[in-house]
Amino acid sequence: MNKICIIGVGLIGGSFALGLKKSLHKFQQVNIVGFGRNEANLQQAQALGVIDTYSLDIAQALSGVELVLIATPVNSFKNILELIKPHINDNVIVCDVGSTKGSVIATAKEVFGTMPAKFIPAHPIAGKEQNGVIAADGSLFSNKRVILTPTDNADTQAIERVSECWQALGARVEIMNDKTHDDLLAMTSHLPHMLAFSLMDYVIESGSNALDYAAGGFKDFSRIASSNATMWRDICINNPDEIVKHIAGFQQSLDKLSSLIEEGKAKEIEQLFINAKTARDDWLNE
Amino acid sequence: MNKICIIGVGLIGGSFALGLKKSLHKFQQVNIVGFGRNEANLQQAQALGVIDTYSLDIAQALSGVELVLIATPVNSFKNILELIKPHINDNVIVCDVGSTKGSVIATAKEVFGTMPAKFIPAHPIAGKEQNGVIAADGSLFSNKRVILTPTDNADTQAIERVSECWQALGARVEIMNDKTHDDLLAMTSHLPHMLAFSLMDYVIESGSNALDYAAGGFKDFSRIASSNATMWRDICINNPDEIVKHIAGFQQSLDKLSSLIEEGKAKEIEQLFINAKTARDDWLNE
Numbered sequence: 001m002n003k004i005c006i007i008g009v010g011l012i013g014g015s016f017a018l019g020l021k022k023s024l025h026k027f028q029q030v031n032i033v034g035f036g037r038n039e040a041n042l043q044q045a046q047a048l049g050v051i052d053t054y055s056l057d058i059a060q061a062l063s064g065v066e067l068v069l070i071a072t073p074v075n076s077f078k079n080i081l082e083l084i085k086p087h088i089n090d091n092v093i094v095c096d097v098g099s100t101k102g103s104v105i106a107t108a109k110e111v112f113g114t115m116p117a118k119f120i121p122a123h124p125i126a127g128k129e130q131n132g133v134i135a136a137d138g139s140l141f142s143n144k145r146v147i148l149t150p151t152d153n154a155d156t157q158a159i160e161r162v163s164e165c166w167q168a169l170g171a172r173v174e175i176m177n178d179k180t181h182d183d184l185l186a187m188t189s190h191l192p193h194m195l196a197f198s199l200m201d202y203v204i205e206s207g208s209n210a211l212d213y214a215a216g217g218f219k220d221f222s223r224i225a226s227s228n229a230t231m232w233r234d235i236c237i238n239n240p241d242e243i244v245k246h247i248a249g250f251q252q253s254l255d256k257l258s259s260l261i262e263e264g265k266a267k268e269i270e271q272l273f274i275n276a277k278t279a280r281d282d283w284l285n286e
Numbered sequence: 287m288n289k290i291c292i293i294g295v296g297l298i299g300g301s302f303a304l305g306l307k308k309s310l311h312k313f314q315q316v317n318i319v320g321f322g323r324n325e326a327n328l329q330q331a332q333a334l335g336v337i338d339t340y341s342l343d344i345a346q347a348l349s350g351v352e353l354v355l356i357a358t359p360v361n362s363f364k365n366i367l368e369l370i371k372p373h374i375n376d377n378v379i380v381c382d383v384g385s386t387k388g389s390v391i392a393t394a395k396e397v398f399g400t401m402p403a404k405f406i407p408a409h410p411i412a413g414k415e416q417n418g419v420i421a422a423d424g425s426l427f428s429n430k431r432v433i434l435t436p437t438d439n440a441d442t443q444a445i446e447r448v449s450e451c452w453q454a455l456g457a458r459v460e461i462m463n464d465k466t467h468d469d470l471l472a473m474t475s476h477l478p479h480m481l482a483f484s485l486m487d488y489v490i491e492s493g494s495n496a497l498d499y500a501a502g503g504f505k506d507f508s509r510i511a512s513s514n515a516t517m518w519r520d521i522c523i524n525n526p527d528e529i530v531k532h533i534a535g536f537q538q539s540l541d542k543l544s545s546l547i548e549e550g551k552a553k554e555i556e557q558l559f560i561n562a563k564t565a566r567d568d569w570l571n572e
């Protein structure tokens with residue numbers, strides 16, 4: 001590739017760019033241009049060597065580009081896609097890094113009428129607590145899963161090119177249906193976040209001084225309640241059905257445990273705890 | 287004090303003993319004897335300098351003792367109290383480190399007929415992931431809260447002596463009603479553990495490969511699901527009413543969030559997340 005455009009040069013977009021520069025020779029010569037609204041951020045990204053150049057003009061940023069990575073919050077996708085639509089042709093590969101995939105595909109269909117064959121949605125399952133291009137790290141995706149959710153009409157070559165890019169960063173690329181992705185992530189990521197946010201909400205609403213007596217376990221458990229509120233609002237708005245479904249499913253598991261405690265079923269309680277501990281320990285040892 | 291007996295020389299009992307040896311001169315000369323069923327463990331405790339001597343004979347272990355610390359699992363308390371009852375007089379101070387306090391007091395009343403005036407229940411809010419005397423640490427309680435839940439008939443001097451011991455270890459001693467303790471801890475410790483155990487149970491029961499796609503947030507959130515199953519079974523058995531109550535209260539908060547997501551109430555969702563994040567960040571910065 002000769003030219004790649006990163007729209008939204010933050011932690012994820014910047015790490016993608018940095019990683020490509022440091023990776024396989026085929027990417028070392030690529031010209032990476034950043035596009036965004038905040039020139040100071042783009043200047044910083046250039047000073048950090050994350051991007052080669054930048055432009056505040058979308059036409060200029062996309063001129064002669066072969067691949068566009070959209071790395072802005074999911075709720076901005078409609079505006080971004082409408083912004084780039086006039087300036088890309090059918091040969092340009094478009095990909096993203098949104099946390100929800102069904103909504104990205106729906107938005108693309110809405111803007112383009114049909115899902116562009118070379119739009120390959122992706123979700124890298126990686127992150128950091130820090131945000132912004134200052135935290136960009138070329139090895140952020142090393143040995144991390146990146147899920148691609150191409151639609152049925154997706155261009156095979158485009159899928160291969162996007163896979164190559166992520167693999168060049170050391171990522172383990174997997175391809176799955178967007179519904180499957182949104183279901184799996186709702187269970188392993190969205191649900192735990194909802195539980196952590198709700199626990200804090202419950203403690204706050206109780207109005208008690210209970211937090212004065214919270215210890216290390218509470219700290220770890222609630223860490224994800226300190227996640228970015230806007231990003232998580234957007235995830236809720238973009239994957240509501242799956243999140244609500246898994247909250248309901250979880251409530252049943254919690255009801256079951258509550259009944260065991262109410263009935264003093266010591267053996268069953270211990271077995272449930274042993275199974276939970278074993279499953280987690282096995283997962284960590286994988 | 288001249289002689290203290292530690293019943294159950296594990297992480298907590300051992301850390302209490304080690305801390306006293308390293309603390310104020312008034313405790314340095316105290317003879318700390320360990321009692322337990324496992325001689326190898328007591329030999330190790332002695333070799334580590336955690337206890338001065340040990341005995342497998344309760345009469346010998348308690349002879350001439352001024353304070354007895356019961357640091358065994360809560361479910362063993364009935365047996366332990368029946369074991370020591372014939373060998374202690376009204377002058378001996380008894381204290382414990384159980385995670386639930388109402389049940390400890392109920393057991394003591396059951397065994398002694400009435401709550402002994404010099405039995406001062408305590409709960410140090412401190413711990414480690416490692417178990418056993420090998421993990422004993424004299425500074426484990428430094429700057430940690432220790433809650434005493436003396437009953438109305440408690441001997442004031444006994445409360446002062448027990449407070450002195452914990453303060454000598456650097457702990458911040460607080461006195462409260464056992465019901466208040468069990469209610470607060472059910473919210474800040476027992477509830478989060480139930481949520482973590484239930485989340486693992488839900489994921490296991492789903493039979494999906496979802497854990498393959500779990501990331502760092504899930505790891506932190508579920509860490510407490512790797513806690514000791516027997517200890518947590520005992521906590522459930524000994525504080526069922528408060529745990530069930532707080533599970534029900536939490537479920538209302540979770541239902542509220544679920545409804546907001548179902549109705550796409552973006553502003554309310556974001557505000558809930560902001561409040562949760564703020565409360566947690568404030569708590570951490572205290």
